Amino acid sequence: MIAGLSTAIVVVLVVVLVPLAPGWDAVKRSFFDAETFVNTFPTLLRAFLLDVAIFAWSVPMIFALGLAIALARGAQSAALFPLRIFGAVYVDLFRGIPVVLLVYLVGFGVPGLGLPRPWNSPYIWGTVALVLTYSAYVAEVLRSGIESIHASQRNAAICLGLSSRDTMRYVILPQAIRRVVPANMNMLVALQKDVALLSFIGPVEILRQAGIFKSLLANFTPYVVAAVIFLCVTVPATRYADYLLNKDRNARS
C-alpha cells in the first residue's frame, strides 16, 4: 500500500516535473519523437531479428564449449594435466579480454590472414569471439556447479562401480547444471546485449541500425526504440532468472 502510494507519487512527480525543465522540449524532440518512433520501429524490429539469430546460434556452441572447458579444468588424472592447464589458461585469457576487443581482434584479424569468402564472414568470426568469451564464463559457472556437488555423491557412484565418466555424466552433471541454471540465465541476458557488439565489424543489427537512423535523421529516438525492444526481451528474461534463483534458494534452505 505504502509502496504503491510512494511509487505513484514518484511517477506523478516525474511526469509533471520533467516537462517543466527548460530543456524538455529539445530533449523530447530529440529522444521521444512519435513520428520517428513509428517510422523506424519496423526496420529496427527487423534488425533485432539478426540479434536474435546470432544469439540463437551462439548459445549451443557456448554451452558445448563451456562444458568441454569445465570438464577439462576438472580433469583428475595426471595424464590429463596439460588439459587442465589448457582449461585454466583459456578461462583466464578469454574472461580477461573485453568482448569488444575480441570481436575486433577475431573479427578483423582472423579473416585478415587471407581466408576466402565466405569463410572470412564477420558473422562467423564475430560469433567465434562471442563464443570464446562466453564459453569461458559458462565454463567457470559450470565448474563451480560441479564443485558444489558434495563429494559423497561421487563416492556413492564410484562405490557402485560406475566409471568416472558415467559418474560425471549421470550423477554429477545433471545436478550441477540444474544448480547453475539461474547463473546461466543471467549470462544469457548479458549475451543478448553483447550480440550488438558484432555491429562493430559490419553486421547491421539493431544498435547499428539505430545509429544509422540517428545519423540520417539527427534524432536519438531510434535509440529509444531499440532500448524498448531490448527491454521487451531482457526484462522478462531477467525476471525469469531471478525467479529460478529464488526457487533454487528456497529449495535448498
Added chain:
Amino acid sequence: MPDPKLSLRGVEKSFGEAHVLRGIDLNIGAGELVCLIGASGSGKSTLLRCMNGLEPVDDGAVLLDGVDIAEPGFDLGPIRQRIGIVFQSFNLFPHMSAYENVALAPRRVLQETDTARPRIEALFQRFGLADHINKYPDQLSGGQQQRVAVIRALAMRPETLLLDEITSALDPELVGEVLDVLRQLRNDGMTMVLATHEMSFARDVADRVVFMDQGVIAEEGAPEDIFSNPKRDRTRRFLASVLR
C-alpha cells in the same frame, strides 16, 4: 575358520595429524556377519571405506580372496561390484527416482537393460517399498531412503556388503524387518560387515562383534562373550555407557 573372504593386515590410516586406524588386523570369513561397534570417532566408517578401496590405506594390506586390493595402482573398478557399501548418510542421487537410483549401476556397469527391472522390483517388494519405487529421494522418509540405498547396493549382486549404521535412520518397527532381510542375505551366503551403534542389533544378528577404540581393535569375539563377559576394561566402560 576357512580362508577368509576379506582380510586386513596391519592397516594404517591417517588424516593429516589424526591417526585414525592404527594397525588393524581383521579376518572376515565368507558368509560371516561381523558387527563393528565403538564410540563415535573410533574409526568404524573409515575402516569400512578402506575395505572397498574408497579410502586408500597408508600402510598394510587389504586382501579380497587373497588378493591385495590396497596395492597402489590396483584396478578397483571390478572390486567395487563385488563389495557393496551403504553409507551412513544414504547418498541417494537426488535428481533420480528411487527406481532410477537403483537401476543406474546395473544398466551402466552390468550392461543389464530389461532384465534388471523385475529383479529390482522384487528387491523393492522385499524391503516394503513397492509403493515408493517411482518417488524421488526428497519425497521419501529417512528410513525409506536408507532402504533404497540398501537395495541400490544389492542390485549389483555383491558378494560382500559393507553397511554403515544402516539402521540408525530407520523407524523402530522397521528395524526388525531389515534384520530379517540381513539374515536372509546371510543365508544366501552374503558376507557382511556392519558398523552400528545399536547394541541389541549387534547382539541379535552378528556372528562376531568387533569393538573398536581410538583406531585399534580393542576386543573381538562372539556377541555373547562381548556383551555378557567383556574382557577389557574399555569394552566394559563403553558398553556401560551405551547400554545404560
Added chain:
Amino acid sequence: MKTVLTAAIFSALAGAALADGHCAAGKTLTDGTLTIATGNPAYYPWVIDDAPESGQGFEAAVAYALAEEMGFAADAVTWVRTSFDEAIQPGAKNFDINMQQYSITEERDKVVDFSAPYYTAPQAVLTTETVMAAGGTSPTMDFLKELKWGVVASTTALPVVMEQIQPNQSPLVYDDNVNVTAAIQAGQIDAALFDLPTALYLSAVVVEGGAILGQFDPNAAEDPDQFGALMPEGSALKACVDAALAVMTENGRLAEIEAQWLQEATGVPLIK
C-alpha cells in the same frame, strides 16, 4: 555585404579585439574568440597530422580563412574536439562552429544549424587492385551491384549506396574509416563509399593495394553531398558565417584552398 566589408575593415584595424559594430561581436561563446570544433581525431586531408592549430589541411585552412573573414585573428581561434553525437545532442554546445565533413541534410537541419556549404564532395568508391582486376577498370552499375559494400554509419554514404547502387547483398556498416579499411583488408567487403578526398587518402596511405574505382559526378547528383559548418540550432552566428563564406566563394579564396589541399581529386574517372 556591407556588414562584411565593415567587418573586414574593422578586423584589419582592430586585430584580435572585436569592435561593437562587428557582425560576430557578442555572438560567440567567449567574446573575442571563435571556438571551432573538429573531429577526434581529425583526418587527412581535412586536417594534417590531427593538428588543426597549424592551419594545415583543407578544413583547418578554411577555418582560419573563415575566422579571418569574420574578423578573428589566428590567435583568436580556439579548437575543441567533439564526436558526431555530441554535436547534435540537445543542450548547450562547447563550440561556435563545428567542421568535420558534416553533410548538410534536411533532417539534421531540424536539430542544428548548418552554414552555407564550403565544399561539395564527390562520392568515390574505394576498393582494392584485386577487385579492379576483376572488372573495375570500366566501372558499370551492374558491376557495382555485384560488390559487397561497406560504409561508415554516421555518413550519408549509406543512402547513396542503397538508393543509387542498390547492391545485391546488404552492405556492412562500420563506426569509422579505420574499421572500413580493416574490413577491406580482411576481404570482408569489396568496396566502400567515401567522399573523394578521404577515399584518395585511404587508398594511397591506409589500404594496402588500395585503389579508387571511380567517382560519382557531384553535379549530376540530385542531392549532392555538401559539407557545411555545424552550429547549435538557432545560432546567432549563422548569418555572419554564411556572409563570410559567400565572400570567400566569390573572391576565389575557397577554390584556392581546395586546390591547395584537395588537388589530387581531379583525374578520377566518373562512374556513369
